[in-house]
Amino acid sequence: MDRSPAPRRPLLEALRGRVVTPPPVWLMRQAGRYLPEYRALRARARGFLELCFDPDLAVELSLQPIRRYPLDGAILFSDILVIPHALGVRVRFVEGEGPRLDPVRSAEAIRRLRREGVRERLQPVFETVRRLREELPAGVALIGFSGMPWTLAAYMVEGAGTREFLEARRFARACPDLFGELIDLLTQAVSDYLAAQVEAGAEVLQLFDSWAGVLPEDEFDRWVVAPARRILADLGRRHPEVPVIAFPRGAGTGYRRFAEAVSVAALALDTTVSLPWARRALALDCGKVLQGNLDPVALAVGGAALAGQVRRILETMQNLPFVFNLGHGVLPDTPPSHVAELLSHLQSMGRCAN
Amino acid sequence: MDRSPAPRRPLLEALRGRVVTPPPVWLMRQAGRYLPEYRALRARARGFLELCFDPDLAVELSLQPIRRYPLDGAILFSDILVIPHALGVRVRFVEGEGPRLDPVRSAEAIRRLRREGVRERLQPVFETVRRLREELPAGVALIGFSGMPWTLAAYMVEGAGTREFLEARRFARACPDLFGELIDLLTQAVSDYLAAQVEAGAEVLQLFDSWAGVLPEDEFDRWVVAPARRILADLGRRHPEVPVIAFPRGAGTGYRRFAEAVSVAALALDTTVSLPWARRALALDCGKVLQGNLDPVALAVGGAALAGQVRRILETMQNLPFVFNLGHGVLPDTPPSHVAELLSHLQSMGRCAN
Numbered sequence: 060m061d062r063s064p065a066p067r068r069p070l071l072e073a074l075r076g077r078v079v080t081p082p083p084v085w086l087m088r089q090a091g092r093y094l095p096e097y098r099a100l101r102a103r104a105r106g107f108l109e110l111c112f113d114p115d116l117a118v119e120l121s122l123q124p125i126r127r128y129p130l131d132g133a134i135l136f137s138d139i140l141v142i143p144h145a146l147g148v149r150v151r152f153v154e155g156e157g158p159r160l161d162p163v164r165s166a167e168a169i170r171r172l173r174r175e176g177v178r179e180r181l182q183p184v185f186e187t188v189r190r191l192r193e194e195l196p197a198g199v200a201l202i203g204f205s206g207m208p209w210t211l212a213a214y215m216v217e218g219a220g221t222r223e224f225l226e227a228r229r230f231a232r233a234c235p236d237l238f239g240e241l242i243d244l245l246t247q248a249v250s251d252y253l254a255a256q257v258e259a260g261a262e263v264l265q266l267f268d269s270w271a272g273v274l275p276e277d278e279f280d281r282w283v284v285a286p287a288r289r290i291l292a293d294l295g296r297r298h299p300e301v302p303v304i305a306f307p308r309g310a311g312t313g314y315r316r317f318a319e320a321v322s323v324a325a326l327a328l329d330t331t332v333s334l335p336w337a338r339r340a341l342a343l344d345c346g347k348v349l350q351g352n353l354d355p356v357a358l359a360v361g362g363a364a365l366a367g368q369v370r371r372i373l374e375t376m377q378n379l380p381f382v383f384n385l386g387h388g389v390l391p392d393t394p395p396s397h398v399a400e401l402l403s404h405l406q407s408m409g410r411c412a413n
Numbered sequence: 414m415d416r417s418p419a420p421r422r423p424l425l426e427a428l429r430g431r432v433v434t435p436p437p438v439w440l441m442r443q444a445g446r447y448l449p450e451y452r453a454l455r456a457r458a459r460g461f462l463e464l465c466f467d468p469d470l471a472v473e474l475s476l477q478p479i480r481r482y483p484l485d486g487a488i489l490f491s492d493i494l495v496i497p498h499a500l501g502v503r504v505r506f507v508e509g510e511g512p513r514l515d516p517v518r519s520a521e522a523i524r525r526l527r528r529e530g531v532r533e534r535l536q537p538v539f540e541t542v543r544r545l546r547e548e549l550p551a552g553v554a555l556i557g558f559s560g561m562p563w564t565l566a567a568y569m570v571e572g573a574g575t576r577e578f579l580e581a582r583r584f585a586r587a588c589p590d591l592f593g594e595l596i597d598l599l600t601q602a603v604s605d606y607l608a609a610q611v612e613a614g615a616e617v618l619q620l621f622d623s624w625a626g627v628l629p630e631d632e633f634d635r636w637v638v639a640p641a642r643r644i645l646a647d648l649g650r651r652h653p654e655v656p657v658i659a660f661p662r663g664a665g666t667g668y669r670r671f672a673e674a675v676s677v678a679a680l681a682l683d684t685t686v687s688l689p690w691a692r693r694a695l696a697l698d699c700g701k702v703l704q705g706n707l708d709p710v711a712l713a714v715g716g717a718a719l720a721g722q723v724r725r726i727l728e729t730m731q732n733l734p735f736v737f738n739l740g741h742g743v744l745p746d747t748p749p750s751h752v753a754e755l756l757s758h759l760q761s762m763g764r765c766a767n
Contacts, residue, residue, distance in 0.1 A: 222576050225744070228710045232718045272663075275708045275740070276687045277725065309626075311665025312690045333630045336666045354629045356582045364586045371631065386629070390579070 070131040070200040073380045074263060074302035074324050074348055081405045082381045085132035085202065086398065088388030089124040094395060096123050107152035108144060111137045117187040118194065125199060128398055132200045132263065133191065135256070137184055139206025139267055142248055143215050145180040147173035162218035164230060169241050177248055178255055185259040192260030203261030205252050207268035207290075208245035209282040212238065224273050231278060246286045250293040257298045265304045265327065266290070272309015279313050287321045295322060304350055308387070318345040328352035330386030334375040342379050349379065352386035359390045361397040369404040424485040424554040427734045428617060428656035428678050428702055435759045436735045439486030439556065440752065442742030443478040448749060450477050461506035462498060465491045471541040472548065479553055482752055486554045486617065487545065489610070491538055493560025493621055496602055497569050499534040501527035516572035518584060523595050531602055532609055539613040546614030557615030559606050561622035561644075562599035563636040566592065578627050585632060600640045604647040611652045619658045619681065620644070626663015633667050641675045649676060658704055672699040682706035684740030688729040696733050703730065706740035713744045715751040723758040
């Protein structure tokens with residue numbers, strides 16, 4: 060038996076409620092287009108989903124930012140739309156336009172979804188997780204993730220990413236029972252997918268409900284909060300040791316209702332959330348660890364704008380368990396040197412702040 | 414002197430803090446593409462801005478919904494981009510794509526803006542207001558409006574409406590002093606424009622900050638709240654009798670900071686705002702009259718979805734001064750009969766609710 064002290068794992072410590080100084084850090088889309096080595100590899104693959112379903116490529120892409128920067132977490136390289144794909148929906152990524160899906164807008168289309176064998180079709184993702192767990196340095200926590208039912212259903216009904224997801228919202232308002240069937244089916248698929256990632260080696264899970272912010276309150280409660288409760292209850296039974304970070308992006312005041320209802324360890328805050336409000340309403344009142352919420356535009360701009368924003372965040376989050384991150388993904392035209400700049404600010408300011 | 418009792422004007426009464434039963438109602442984009450008579454007139458005009466700058470057409474368009482429905486307010490038919498246009502920016506409306514502007518992204522471009530003669534170039538709008546005031550039935554209040562500085566600047570820098578206004582946000586982060594000059598200039602232009610609308614006969618003003626929701630907190634305070642304070646202070650000096658409704662769309666928890674800082678009579682709530690939260694945080698704590706926030710998708714769907722949403726709103730807003738409205742504009746494919754349906758629900762449920 061190895062009795063040497065466990066390596067320090069700042070991300071896991073913070074997510075378990077410890078104040079870590081400076082706070083651990085990872086970045087949404089840290090593996091992505093802003094890195095020249097990502098673009099080089101992307102150019103060689105046929106399609107975007109091929110990257111996600113090829114463990115050699117996905118492991119390499121997940122590790123690229125870890126080789127460059129002293130980050131505390133490595134997120135699995137994948138995409139939230141692997142679940143619709145595994146359910147039999149045709150998913151394409153159109154360069155410069157984002158995803159296109161064959162829309163699911165009828166009882167027949169929902170019935171045609173392939174509910175059996177989903178886990179098998181997602182095996183390459185679990186293989187990526189297994190290999191990453193072996194290859195990552197001991198101090199770097201492996202983060203698995205999934206899209207959440209509302210966001211997946213929104214893409215499936217809409218057939219693409221749009222500003223307001225009006226088609227999906229119309230379908231949900233006009234046929235709530237049928238839409239509820241789709242949500243139920245996705246809730247089950249997401250639960251299984253996340254559990255399998257943990258079984259393959261994921262140590263943290265992040266749940267992306269990227270389009271939570273377009274919903275009115277009643278639908279937010281029904282399509283965002285309720286499925287999250289069920290997924291967390293299921294994960295809590297199967298894998299109570301794994302900390303979960305939920306990201307109901309754009310939820311506004313809904314963050315508080317989400318925090319009160321869903322037993323996640325942490326909440327990822329989007330760029331627009333007021334940190335003093337989140338500190339009080341979500342951390343102190345609801346006991347959630349907070350993660351976020353640097354403006355990706357400040358990271359892209361760098362210089363004084365970046366330094367000022369990092370300082371503001373560290374000052375507001377003093378003496379709380381906190382995970383430093385962006386409030387949205389790294390922008391593709393971000394100079395990679397700005398990420399190094401950010402990490403160096405965190406080291407210097409993070410020490411002073413506490 | 415006419416000593417007969419003043420006609421009942423439910424919108425003005427509610428905005429002055431009286432509980433009116435059923436609540437007064439008007440709809441954002443009540444004059445718009447969902448009406449066949451709008452589409453007929455639109456087809457005859459050369460461009461969209463021509464509609465706004467032709468008082469004959471603009472009066473007719475403003476009156477169209479008033480002839481059909483017993484609404485309590487008539488909003489001036491115009492567009493928020495008349496101000497950039499009057500400042501000398503080329504503005505076009507591309508069918509199905511929205512506005513396109515020649516981007517303003519440099520000190521030179523800001524200096525080239527035509528600051529003199531803005532009010533003169535906007536005369537056709539004031540003429541429309543004057544004629545509307547004469548033609549409207551006495552019980553229908555005339556609502557003027559303007560875009561707010563952040564939203565106007567966002568369109569001017571971005572050159573179009575985009576999902577996240579990244580170019581505008583980048584410019585604001587990289588060159589805050591220069592962007593501040595643009596905001597200051599717009600703050601002055603908006604103040605003058607609103608005052609002139611009141612002088613022409615507008616009885617209520619609505620301030621649209623349609624893209625307030627994309628800003629991080631520090632920039633929301635600087636580019637949304639601070640200019641609104643200055644505009645309200647100016648209007649308060651010039652026209653203290655006119656109630657102002659602010660619509661910082663998508664502000665989330667920022668609605669509360671806005672309510673605490675800006676002396677508007679009322680806040681328009683977007684679709685995503687929790688009404689129980691708004692009732693407590695904005696109406697009871699901050700004394701604001703609330704307006705909103707029916708989901709336009711529920712109006713487009715009609716039937717039980719519409720009835721359920723109307724009931725929910727009326728129940729939550731009981732015993733408060735309240736203006737019924739949508740949380741966003743009428744969707745173009747809304748059947749006009751659904752508006753009649755909504756008004757009939759308001760009559761029947763509104764009486765029961767109090």
